[in-house]
Amino acid sequence: xxxxxxxxxxxxxxxxxxxxxxxxxxxxxxxxxxxxxxxxxxxxxxxxxxxxxxxxxxxxxxxxxxxxxxxxxxxxxxxxxxxxxxxxxxxxxxxxxxxxxxxxxxxxxxxxxxxxxxxxxxxxxxxxxxxxxxxxxxxxxxxxxxxxxxxxxxxxxxxxxxxxxxxxxxxxxxxxxxxxxxxxxxxxxxxxxxxxxxxxxxxxxxxxxxxxxxxxxxxxxxxxxxxxxxxxxxxxxxxxxxxxxxxxxxxxxxxxxxxxxxxxxxxxxxxxxxxxxxxxxxxxxxxxxxxxxxxxxxxxxxxxxxx
Amino acid sequence: xxxxxxxxxxxxxxxxxxxxxxxxxxxxxxxxxxxxxxxxxxxxxxxxxxxxxxxxxxxxxxxxxxxxxxxxxxxxxxxxxxxxxxxxxxxxxxxxxxxxxxxxxxxxxxxxxxxxxxxxxxxxxxxxxxxxxxxxxxxxxxxx
Numbered sequence: 078x079x080x081x082x083x084x085x086x087x088x089x090x091x092x093x094x095x096x097x098x099x100x101x102x103x104x105x106x107x108x109x110x111x112x113x114x115x116x117x118x119x120x121x122x123x124x125x126x127x128x129x130x131x132x133x134x135x136x137x138x139x140x141x142x143x144x145x146x147x148x149x150x151x152x153x154x155x156x157x158x159x160x161x162x163x164x165x166x167x168x169x170x171x172x173x174x175x176x177x178x179x180x181x182x183x184x185x186x187x188x189x190x191x192x193x194x195x196x197x198x199x200x201x202x203x204x205x206x207x208x209x210x211x212x213x214x215x216x217x218x219x220x221x222x223x224x225x226x227x228x229x230x231x232x233x234x235x236x237x238x239x240x241x242x243x244x245x246x247x248x249x250x251x252x253x254x255x256x257x258x259x260x261x262x263x264x265x266x267x268x269x270x271x272x273x274x275x276x277x278x279x280x281x282x283x284x285x286x287x288x289x290x291x292x293x294x295x296x297x298x299x300x301x302x303x304x305x306x307x308x309x310x311x312x313x314x315x316x317x318x319x320x321x322x323x324x325x326x327x328x329x330x331x332x333x334x335x336x337x338x339x340x341x342x343x344x345x346x347x348x349x350x351x352x353x354x355x356x357x358x359x360x361x362x363x364x365x366x367x368x369x370x371x372x373x374x375x376x377x378x379x380x381x382x383x384x
Numbered sequence: 385x386x387x388x389x390x391x392x393x394x395x396x397x398x399x400x401x402x403x404x405x406x407x408x409x410x411x412x413x414x415x416x417x418x419x420x421x422x423x424x425x426x427x428x429x430x431x432x433x434x435x436x437x438x439x440x441x442x443x444x445x446x447x448x449x450x451x452x453x454x455x456x457x458x459x460x461x462x463x464x465x466x467x468x469x470x471x472x473x474x475x476x477x478x479x480x481x482x483x484x485x486x487x488x489x490x491x492x493x494x495x496x497x498x499x500x501x502x503x504x505x506x507x508x509x510x511x512x513x514x515x516x517x518x519x520x521x522x523x524x525x526x527x528x
Contacts, residue, residue: 113425115422123427
């Protein structure tokens, strides 16, 4: 019973609220950087309500079931992964063996749902965007998993998120050490690609392939995709906070620190997004398999040496 | 007013279609996005795909080749949607009124909700036109 409460309240409701707020912060900061006023506070929510009220068009000749199922699969996996993270964050003893691996798998499924939706919609631009998304997933997953391996080594070869959290509560956050800092840098850049923000927004490049895999989506399908992306804007930084910076604590002054950690990561994401041009897909693959993987391997070696 | 329509008026996403214009109206439309005018504060965004749009912004005189496409695009917008004609050419074909290539004005082919005159209209005029459109929709639903 308590798990249903976690699922509905923390996994869906709280994550959605914080995610919508984060996407508003993102748009507002972008507007301020460009010397504009920016949208009002409730704008992300209004967008989603509006999209839910609109007609859902299914392109002729597309795979109907896959086209309609893909956004739901993505949203479900995001809700599941945020539930897992909240349970571990609130009560570290409730974790099971290997939930770090489960979280890593579930974080890939939103990208896979976008690929499915893109290929199912029978549009050449959507297929192009989906194939780019696929290449991007293949490129960033390697350094991301290597960076996660650093925390596994540093917390004494444990695959439980709860034990990683308790280890950090006793010995200080991993970001304080050399290997932890390097791994966090790699993970932040991979997060930028996971959320498809500007240096790596190759799959949905607005100006060249007009929205990419989501080009044929309208109405509630697009609303679910937008909600999924906004929730990912909370879930992925939250995962990095749990794994590297010691989790969010909800009591007393620690709540303020938790909020500051999260806002810091979102602000960093927005600043990276606003100060960089889009790279090509081959440049992105070279970047992730070259420098990022090398930095992640150096971090692993440092972690094995105990630094 | 229903919550559906209220949300639509608070975040109208705009798709910009040129049916053979001289590009002056298009430049003025892009000016609305610049820091000086910033239509994002009303929740408006310029979207790249017609399936995401709520407002179809048409410029140009509507020549034979492009009106077929304009009609097809109008059929593809998810309803409810609004249509805005920007510039003298879109209103009355402008100086091309006697041309062999522009047989009918745009509003004979697709229903237009608001007309914004000018050659080209200023960004202020475009924003004022959209505000009038929003007021019109709001009033028409209040009567019902």
